[in-house]
Every structure is written in C-alpha cells, then in structure tokens.
Amino acid sequence: MKKTVNLTIDGRNVEAEEGKTVLEVARDNGIDIPTLCYNEELEPYGACRLCIVEVSKNKRTRLVTSCLYPVEEGLVVKTNTEKVVANRKMLMELLLARCQGVKVIEDMARNIGVDKPSFKPEYLEREECILCGLCTRACAEVVGTSAISLVNRGVNREVAAPFLGTADDCIGCGSCVYICPTQCIKMEDTGDTRTIVNWKATFKMQKCKKCGKNFAPEKQLEYIRKKLNLPQGFFDVCPDCR
C-alpha cells in the first residue's frame, strides 16, 4: 500500500497517493488545469508554465508548476487565483505572439480570456512550434531513439535532427507527429514511401504479404522486432491480417 496524503484543491479535500504531482491529483479529481507541454506518458518537463497554481504551506504562499510539484500533507492548492489567472493570461499572450494563426493556441487563449496579444503587430510571429519538447521526449523516453532534440538556446532554440541535417536514427514511427499539440511536424505517406518532412527522413514501407497494404516503415518494424526479440519475418503480414 502506498502512503496517502490529504490536501485541499480549490477548497475541496482530496486524498492522494504520495509521490503524485498536484496536476495528476487535480485531474484525478476532475479539476482541470491547462497544460501544453504535459503528457501523462512522459516525464513532466515544466516548460510551458501554464499549469501554474498557487500553493500554501506553513504560511508560505507561492506559485508553482503543478506538473512538477509533488503533493504534500496539508498543502492548500488554488488553481484559479487572481495571480494565477493574470500570469496565465500573460503566458498566453506570449504564446499567441509567437504562434499567430495556430488554432490550438488561439482556442486555448480564448478559453483563458485572451483575444489578442498586447504587442505591436510587427512583433507577431507565425511560428508553429511552441518548443514544448513533447516530440523530443516521446522520441527519447517512449521510442528510445532520441533521433531529434532541442538545439541552441534562448530565442534560437528549435527542435532539430543532429547537426540540423537528417535524423539518421529516426525509425519513422511518427510518435512525434502524433504527440505534437500544434501539428507542426509534417508526415507524408505516398506509395511505398513515408517522409517525415521536418527531420528530412524518408522510409521504405513494409508491404503486407496478404493484403498488400503498405502498413509501417521497414526500419520501425525491424527496430521493434529486434527490441522484442521477435523471429525474422514476424512483420511480413500487417496487424489487420494477422
């Protein structure tokens, strides 16, 4: 049995497993906190800062990122104080200024109460990537390939393949495409070829010996086969025909 702790979130008393984060516990209890760089399958990262909440303990109140902050006995959490909202709005304005025309961001901003950023129109950018690091973390933590990473620092930061070239270690699985919240990673399947445009990587697709469908990149299947120690020819037929 895991130890439990008692805390309050927005006035509600909740019991939580020790070691969980405030965000997990809030969501377990149906309390929503906005996030952009969080995914429950990945290690929390704390880059987007949208999940900030106010926590109080021992007369000390401060803003923390709920995706990283572990629950504690007696913790008082408030997810929507004036300070939280004001900061979240500014964060949203900063995101909007970077990502003009990105629907997910615009919708989220509207939900938080921001229509447009307070910056001069000439500052605004039409960047699609929000640098949340979900793709690089999925590639490293879930797939285990680390084919792409965040490179450079500050305003020059970007997600890229090694040396800004081709992602040689990419297996074409498309996890990065799937997890990207703004859908800025482009993947194209044409005939027997898959291309992940952003990483300049192309793959030959495996053709199902039964139905003839090109169902997955050969490189990905070989990666899985080796990792799981499966016999040669295991992926000759697609999952549908098996």
Next chain:
Amino acid sequence: MSVNVLPRISSPEELESLRRDILSRRDPNRPLITVCGGTGCQTYGGSDVYQAFVQEVKKQGLEAGVGVKATGCHGFCERGVLVIIFPQDILYQRVKVEDVPEVVAETIVKGNIIDRLLYVDPATKKRHTKELDVPFYARQHRLLLEGNTRIDPTSIEDYLAIGGYAALPKALFHMKPEQIIDEVKRSGLRGRGGGGFPTGQKWQSTRKAHGDIKYVICNCDEGDPGAFMDRSLMEGNPHSALEGMIIGAFAIGSHLGYVYIRHEYPMAVENVTTAIKQAEELGLLGDNILGSGFNFRITVVRGGGAFVCGESTALMASLEGKVGEPRAKYVHTSEKGLYDRPSNLNNVETWANVPQIILKGADWFNKIGTKGSKGTKIFSLVGKVNNTGLIEVPMGMTLREIVYGIGGGIRGGKKFKAVQTGGPSGGFIPESLLDLPVDFDELTRVGSMMGSGAMIVTDENTCMVDMARYFVSFLQEESCGKCLPCREGLKRMLQILTDITKGNGRDEDIQLLERIADTLQDTSLCALGSTAANPVLTTIRYFRDEYEAHIKEKRCPAGVCKDLITYSIIDEKCPGCGLCVEPCPTKAIKFVAKRKPVILDQKLCIKCGTCYDLCKMKAIAVK
C-alpha cells in the same frame, strides 16, 4: 614555483612539522617582490614585469637574497601593474618593465622609495607608501583576498606558510561532522553565488539525505559581465577553496567532489588542477587524508560557456554531460542533484570562507557583517568609477562608502547616476539609496540582489532605458530557452525597449513591460528567468522620467540613444582647432580655418560621439 618534492604526510603532526620546516627556511626579513598576475594586471603586461624582475634580480646577482613572485589578483586593477615589496609592504603602482631596474637598484638594494611609483590620492594629494594606507585598501576587510597578495598560487608551500590547511586537521581530528555543520550554521555564512542560502543548512540537508554516494560541487562558472571574484580566488588562492571543499565533504559524508569551472578561465583551470595534484601528493586529498581514514577526491570539469550553467541544476545537468538546462527544484538538489544523488553545491567564495570559520570559530565570523548577512563579500567594482578593481568589504558597508570611499567617486568628476549590483539580472540602485547598507536582504528589498557580487557604476551620461535594453539583450541571448516566460518574455521586452530607445515607444509600453516582468518573476523555471526583469523593473521604479522622456517627448535625457539625439557644433566655443576632424569616421566634420568653427554635416553624422569625447573646449552639443 614549488621545486621541492614534499613527502606524503599521514598525520596532523607531520603536517605541522612540515609547516615549521617551511617557515624555518623562510626569512621574514628577506626582500620579496610580488607582482600581480591577475586579469587586469596581465593586460597591462604583468607577466613581462614579473619576468623583468626575475631577470633583473639575477643580473644584479641577488637571487639568493631576494624573492620574486607572480601572484593572483591584488584588487586595485585600475592602477596595474601592481607590485608589492615585502617586508616593508611598499606598494608600487602602474609599474612598467622600464621601471624594474630602478626598483631593484634603489628600493631593494638601497632601501630608497621611488616616489614616482607610489599611489597619490587625488582627493588629498597625499602620497602613500604602504599598501594598506592607500584608501582603496584601507577601507577593505580582506579575509579572503589578502592571501592573493602574498602567495604564489602554484605553490602549496606558500599556502602552508600563511597558515593554510590548518583548519583541515582541526575538522578531521577534533570535530564531528555535526559539529562542523553546527559551526558553519552558527557562523551565519550564506551562499556567495547569488542565492544567499544558509550554507550550514544546505550542508545539513545533504548530510541527512538518504544515499551512500553524495557529491560536493564547487561552482566556478562565473558568467556575469564584469565579474571576476571567483576567477581571482581560483587563480590566486585555489587551495583555500579546496580546503573548504574537503572540510565540507567530510561534514556532509561525501567522497567525490567536482570543480565546475569556465573554460574561459584558463589560468584558474590550470591553477586549481595544479593545486589538486599538489594536495593529492601531500596526502591532503585522496585516500586516508592525513591518516584520518577519510577519503575524498576532486575532479575538475570545464564548462562550455553558457551563462545559465552557473545555475545549480543546469550546472549539474552539464556535469552529467547533458544540455545545461535548469530543472525545477521542488525536490532539492541536496536530496536529488547530480546523477539524482544528494549533492551540495557552493560557489568558490563560499568554500573559501570555510577554513577560516573552522579555524577561528563561528563567533569570530559572525561578529563581522550585519544581522542577516555575516562575514565579508568580494565585489568587482567596475564601470564609471575612478578606482575599478576587486574589493572585499564587510557586509553592511554602504554603497556610498564603496563607490566614493573605495571607488574614489565617479570618473571625470561626473555625477553618479546608479549602481547595478548582482550581475546582468541585478537591479539599478539610484543616488537616493546610496546610504543603503549592502547585504543580502537590503539589496533584495530595493529591487536588486547580491548576486555573485558584480557592481557596475553608471554616471550621468548613462541612459537607463538603454542600460535596461542592454542587459535584457544579454539575458535573452543567454536564456536556455526551455521555459516560455523567460524565452518569449525577454524577447518581447527587448523589442519594446529597443523601440523605446528608437523613439517608437507607446504610452502603454511601461505598463506592458511591468506585466511581462511580473510574469517572468512569478512563473520562470529558474532564477535566471525570475530575476531577469530586475534591470527593467528597477529602472522603471527609479528612473521612470527617463522612460517617459523617450516615449512622450522622443528625447534621451542622457544623450545616448542615437535615434533621439543630434550632435551640433557650438560656434561660440569652437576654436577651430580641428582636433575632431580626422578622427571622425564618416568625415562629417569639415575644417574651415583656424579660429573659425568647424562644420558638422548632419547627413553624414552617425552619432558615434567621438568628437564629443575628444573636444576639450566642450564645443560639441548633444541634444
């Protein structure tokens, strides 16, 4: 340079006997010339002066009786190359290679003072012979830096001769780890790297943390523009920090330490590497230190130059070979730091304080300083002040005493405007607060911080909006870019500030800057982001009128922002000397005739200010 191979020692008694032996071989009355080899003096040719002394002493056949040493930074960089002659403590300043034969012939051989090389106090016109009589030094309290003027940093014998490694046996043989921690706690020592966290408390948390393997780390990744405190300690007296680390490691229960040091500090890297090797050979590092049964090793790791790597979690990531990015510290590094193991990180200056606290006691240390900040602090005093250099003062000294007493006031008799403390993300403190006692809490109260101890003085010709813009530009380049407020917030702040300095500011910009700043402070992942707004917030707080002048009147009151100023010739004052004509890079100034004012072509003028700086008649106006 240490030439004797010292035997490995295996007990405190042997260490003391070695110390006695070293001292017995040294005659305190033997003339000794120490030449400052610090950063500032190096640029003035310190190495050449040192070599010249070595050669000259040899030439005059005095090698046997006269010692020559290249030391670490003495502090008074403004007056380099600095030379001190012991035992009389004579300070010669602005010494050049040409002066060397005379110094040896006159002062060393005959005992005569060379007046020309003495420091003259511009305020009193008084000539000072001894180092400690010079106002720059007289007002300081150099607990840590004094060693720099006396020892050859590459000689462990020199460190032993000034009482080094005396605290170590006391800690290892006469104190329990808990007692050491208690002593450091009672001393009131707080981290000198910026945060000011109580050192003893940090040690205790790391000691108490679960885990067999614990690390101690020395942060020498000083990346602030204009800061060279840690560099000078590491270059000038590396053993003092190492001794602190060994004591700390023993108290914490660590057997492996790292010195993380900037690659851009080659001499510091070299000197600390040499020092570690010497300490190992002598049995002060490695297995069974001084026969105590305690094992501890130190590895030197060079940083790649990212400013953010001075932040503890980013530094640890970098040590692990990962990208230097900070992470949240909700679980402290004392519990999960380097390789997820309990780790205690302190900066060079903090470590260097430890031996003296152990040796002289917490009660001695906590008598120095203020209620909340004990001991001394080293500052690099730079900018528009007469006496730039490295200073060490007791906590609580007022800014006025530092800027005017030690710094000798503002260059060229100009008016003081503000002093920025704590590095690029420190705040600007105005004249009205010059009587502020400098300690951790007071600096924070007025919107700045102690930081690592950089102090940049500005004068009336400094535009505060432009200063804020400059530091935001530095910080946005050095932000790691991981968290949104720091990366995007600084980028927008820089755009807004740049526009204001170009005369394109909007009325609502001040408020917008404040809103971004609040979010930076409240929501950034690490201290780089949460403090990055300080230059903007303090300049708005104390110099709002300058912002308004730029925005509303399209005017730069300090005459700095090029888009808002014009240079013109004041015909009545211009004697037509033509001194400004040739240096003008765009040939915008035309010579007419002697006693006829020159003519400035506005279309060609790039507002570089060269003519303004050159004109002794003050015949150039800037508006």
